[in-house]
Amino acid sequence: MNNLTDIPFLFMGGICGIFTGLLPGIHPNTILPISFVFLPIIPTNSFTSFLIGMVITHYFINYIPSAFIGAPDDETAVSVIPLHNLTKNGEGYEGIILCGMGGFIGIIFSLCFLFLILLLNFDLNGLYALFKPFIPFVLLLLIIITVIFSSNKIWSIIIMVLSGILGFVVLYNGPPIENILTPLFTGMFAIPLLIENLKTSKLTHQIISFPEFDLSHLKSAIAGTVGGFFRIFLPAIGGAQINFFLSKIIKENDIKNFLVSQGSITLSNEVFSVLALLLIGTGRSGTAIAMKDLNINLNYDIAIYMLIIAGFGFFALCFVAKYFLRYMNKVDYGKISFYLLIFCSAVIFVLGYFSNYLIYYLIVYMVSVFLGILCVKTKVNMSYMMCVLVLPTVLYYLIR
Numbered sequence: 001m002n003n004l005t006d007i008p009f010l011f012m013g014g015i016c017g018i019f020t021g022l023l024p025g026i027h028p029n030t031i032l033p034i035s036f037v038f039l040p041i042i043p044t045n046s047f048t049s050f051l052i053g054m055v056i057t058h059y060f061i062n063y064i065p066s067a068f069i070g071a072p073d074d075e076t077a078v079s080v081i082p083l084h085n086l087t088k089n090g091e092g093y094e095g096i097i098l099c100g101m102g103g104f105i106g107i108i109f110s111l112c113f114l115f116l117i118l119l120l121n122f123d124l125n126g127l128y129a130l131f132k133p134f135i136p137f138v139l140l141l142l143i144i145i146t147v148i149f150s151s152n153k154i155w156s157i158i159i160m161v162l163s164g165i166l167g168f169v170v171l172y173n174g175p176p177i178e179n180i181l182t183p184l185f186t187g188m189f190a191i192p193l194l195i196e197n198l199k200t201s202k203l204t205h206q207i208i209s210f211p212e213f214d215l216s217h218l219k220s221a222i223a224g225t226v227g228g229f230f231r232i233f234l235p236a237i238g239g240a241q242i243n244f245f246l247s248k249i250i251k252e253n254d255i256k257n258f259l260v261s262q263g264s265i266t267l268s269n270e271v272f273s274v275l276a277l278l279l280i281g282t283g284r285s286g287t288a289i290a291m292k293d294l295n296i297n298l299n300y301d302i303a304i305y306m307l308i309i310a311g312f313g314f315f316a317l318c319f320v321a322k323y324f325l326r327y328m329n330k331v332d333y334g335k336i337s338f339y340l341l342i343f344c345s346a347v348i349f350v351l352g353y354f355s356n357y358l359i360y361y362l363i364v365y366m367v368s369v370f371l372g373i374l375c376v377k378t379k380v381n382m383s384y385m386m387c388v389l390v391l392p393t394v395l396y397y398l399i400r
Contacts, residue, residue: 060317094207
């Protein structure tokens with residue numbers, strides 16, 4: 001990654017990320033195997049640039065369907081409700097841009113973290129070994145604190161326990177299926193909101209205004225970057241679980257700062273997931289694992305590529321969101337939700353078919369849908385369903 005010939009592949013990946021980000025329920029990990037078709041015609045190091053461009057741009061653009069449709073992927077699931085609420089108030093565009101701002105700043109601070117670590121010659125492996133025994137107890141403490149501050153404690157506990165049981169059954173006792181998180185998160189977060197959207201014929205008139213950025217937003221972005229950094233030390237924990245807990249630490253009633261922090265968490269998490277290959281020799285995301293499996297010799301030039309594509313992703317988000325919004329204002333919102341409901345279910349069916357466990361895949365999907373509907377009807381914060389990953393993670397550490 002030391003020549004300009006990689007740049008076109010970086011932007012090629014960015015363009016692919018725009019399309020994957022706009023498709024509800026599609027995660028970069030879902031299309032990673034398909035992208036390997038290009039390996040024979042793309043040099044290996046240039047293919048790395050392609051993957052980085054696709055994944056980072058995807059996470060920027062994915063806030064659009066999260067806001068206007070309510071269909072997130074597993075990394076942006078926690079942000080979907082605040083975004084959806086702003087959209088109902090006509091401020092969807094501003095919410096999306098705040099997420100993008102947080103993501104862009106998160107990437108910048110992530111790279112600053114990297115150079116600070118290198119400058120200080122910090123022993124990350126030693127810190128991880130020291131912290132590892134306390135991980136399950138920290139998670140349990142955070143879960144207890146979450147319940148204490150819940151406004152609907154009984155139903156919150158029920159939703160969290162049911163989500164944890166579902167996660168334990170699927171992740172530890174089910175067949176080894178790739179992309180099993182897709183039916184889980186599509187069923188829990190996307191489908192219930194799409195069903196609710198069927199009752200709405202027109203989207204609330206949206207105001208296209210660029211938000212003002214102040215120091216409180218900067219503080220939220222830094223907090224999100226710190227959250228993304230801890231991803232390096234938590235091999236069984238993804239950005240989704242980190243988002244869940246930080247959403248409780250950073251007050252959700254301050255929606256705009258919350259969205260900045262979530263954008264920062266999501267993008268810095270992905271950056272650190274890849275940089276973990278350089279820092280501790282282990283990848284923490286599907287993209288990083290793919291790079292490791294390809295035996296790609298990475299160097300710190302990768303930081304420059306991340307910065308370039310972050311600028312591209314944020315610009316693409318501002319541009320695409322504006323035209324997407326204008327289109328959504330002209331169509332029947334209920335019909336669009338119905339078509340997307342069919343589309344999401346079709347995606348699940350296709351992925352289930354190619355997994356060779358179609359029936360099991362569909363059962364997981366349907367159970368997740370019912371759990372999501374229960375959460376909506378009982379008016380429990382949907383982020384509590386992230387216990388589908390958090391509680392199995394606690395058990396993973398306790399029993400190993």
